[in-house]
Amino acid sequence: MAKKRLVLNFPPQLIDQPVTYRLITQYQLEVNILRASITPREWGRLVVEVTGSKENLDSGLKFASNLGVEIKPLAQDVQWYQERCIECTACTAICPTGALQLSREEMRVSFDHDKCIVCGLCLPICPYGAVEIMF
Amino acid sequence: MAKTIQEINEKIRRGRAVVCTAEEVIQIAKSKGAKQAAAEVDVVTTGTFAPMCSSGAYFNVGHSKPRIKLGGGTVTLNDVPVYTGFAAVDFFLGATAVPDTDPRNTIYPGKFSYGGGHLIEDLVAGKDVQLIARAYGTDCYPRRKLETWIRLEDMNEAVLFNMRNCYQNYNVAVNLSDRLIYTYMGVLQPNMRNATYCSAGQLSPLLNDPFYRTIGIGTRIFLGGGIGYVVGNGTQHNPSVPRTAKGIPRMGAGTLAVTGSLKQMSARWLRGASFTGYGVTLAVGIGIPIPILDEDMLLYTAVTDADIVAQVVDYSEAYPHYTSGNLAEVSYAELKSGSITVNGKKVPSAGLSSYVRAREIAEILKSWLEKGSFLLTEPAETLVSADSEVEFKPLQERPILNNNRVAAS
Ligand code: SF4
Ligand code: SF4
Secondary structure, three states: OEEEEEEEEEOHHHOOOOHHHHHHHHHOOEEEEEEEEOOOOOOEEEEEEEEEOHHHHHHHHHHHHHHOOEEEEOOOEEEEOOOOOOOOOHHHHOOOOOOEEEEOOOOEEEEOHHHOOOOOOOOOOOOOOOEEEEO | OOOOHHHHHHHHHOOOOOEEEOOHHHHHHHHHOHHHHHHHOOEEEOOEEEEOOOOEEEEEOOOOOOOEOOOOOEEEEOOEEOEOOOOOOEEEEEOOOOOOOOOHHHOOOOOOOOOHHHHHHHHHOOOOEEEEEEOOOOOOOOEOEEEEEEOHHHOOEEEEEEEEEOOOOOOEEEOOOOOOEEEOOEEEOHHHOOEEEOOOHHHOHHHOOOOOOOOEEOOEEEEOOEEEEEEEEOOOOOOOOOEOOOOOEOOOOOOEEEEEEHHHOOOOOEEEEEEOOOEEEEEEEEEOEEEOOOHHHHHHHOOOOOOOEEEEEEOOOOOOOOOOOOOEEEEHHHHHHOEEEEOOEEEEEEEOOOHHHHHHHHHHHHHHHHHOOOOOOOOOEEOOOHHHOOOOOOOOOOOOOOOOOOOOO
16 A cells, blocks of 8 residues: 655646546545645646555556646645644644644643645744644 | 641641642542531642732842943843842832834734843843943942853842732633734733633632632742742732622732742743733742641632622723723633633633643642651731722822923812
């Protein structure tokens, strides 16, 4: 199994085509949409995590790119520095996916990288520079 | 059976004192009953780790050759300006000071990435910082320019001095407006989409001694990882606010002024903080031991988050314009559950004060007491309390008219 985090840019003419649907059905890829911004008649942008066999992944992405979808690896990544975090919990009410998570029993804060969609909402919230976006 | 501080200290010296944290005492009181618990427990330790803007530090950096009079001149440390209105080589640094080159909120919301709070953290971490000074030069202090690296251990004195700390309770902040706002209570989402609070609740020092019976001038405390002392009440000490039946203030009330040598403190417990769109501040770790003199003190320290309430205040309108009208009263148990209900709406709540770190401080203080390395103090003077009629005054503005040199009465 291979897993990739990608940014898919859809040219206007492709927006109403079921590209992701075909990636799922034809290539047996698991497509997890992390973020989407789609405006009719403009470029659309999907941030996805795609999982599947290496073979299917390669051919599926080739299929999409042949259609005109621009594919780039997700270059941004969020880093959480445990030693800088004071566990104030401020970010946990903002994080939309629960990547920054609070165990209420202990009031401890943790970060689950796999759940992070790099939305950046936590950055201005943390007073201690414990979360950073890396490019 | 009442105990005295001297008796408890004798037990601490012999390594026989029974010490527990403000969290542990809740269970002990529940299972043994207040009377029995009061007889068994000698000291309850508390803790808090939260941002406090009225923090600062004063320094004496020693005389240079030739001498320079920094007093009345300008001095920056890592570009952060300090206050020099003292003698030759003494100055005061405030936690919220930022370099003159910081854009502040001209690029809104400002990042405030480095300031006084961070500088204190860097110094305590043992880092070298840049001292740059300009002075006017006198016959006895001829030098007019000084640029040097300096670190904490090179200084004669480096003393944390917080004129206000350890707030007894605090507001819960929400934003009723339809735009995002940036406050000292954090980033508040429009239309009340989040709420922030800032207290360690049941672990917080002054909530465990609500009438300041044992905490007063001269009380020895855990401060910034080292040992410090209570100097007196903090600024804005406001003990006469409404209280619950158990005596707990329902809003911000008592405060403490504290001091201690920075040289024995650690960067884990003094952390610079950048509040987007608001400014720089310093998170300060404080822990205070509370002697269980009698059953009343035991009951005070057995306070739980469910017993402590705070007022929900709108920071888009009511707070900035200093108008009254609290939106709701909620308990810390609710706040810590992750959501509160305000005007029928469920609002996610999050803290600014670290409960985990507060617990760690209470544990450290407990270990110091158990080792016999930390003794309790009798306050030289207690703080004014609920019966004092101390008033919390707003500023009465009196306009200065053109050319007036004497205030109109
Ligand atoms: S960027 Fe921050 S707020 Fe957004 S998902 Fe990741 S951790 Fe959560
Ligand atoms: S806001 Fe920052 S310090 Fe506070 S819990 Fe989140 S990551 Fe940690």
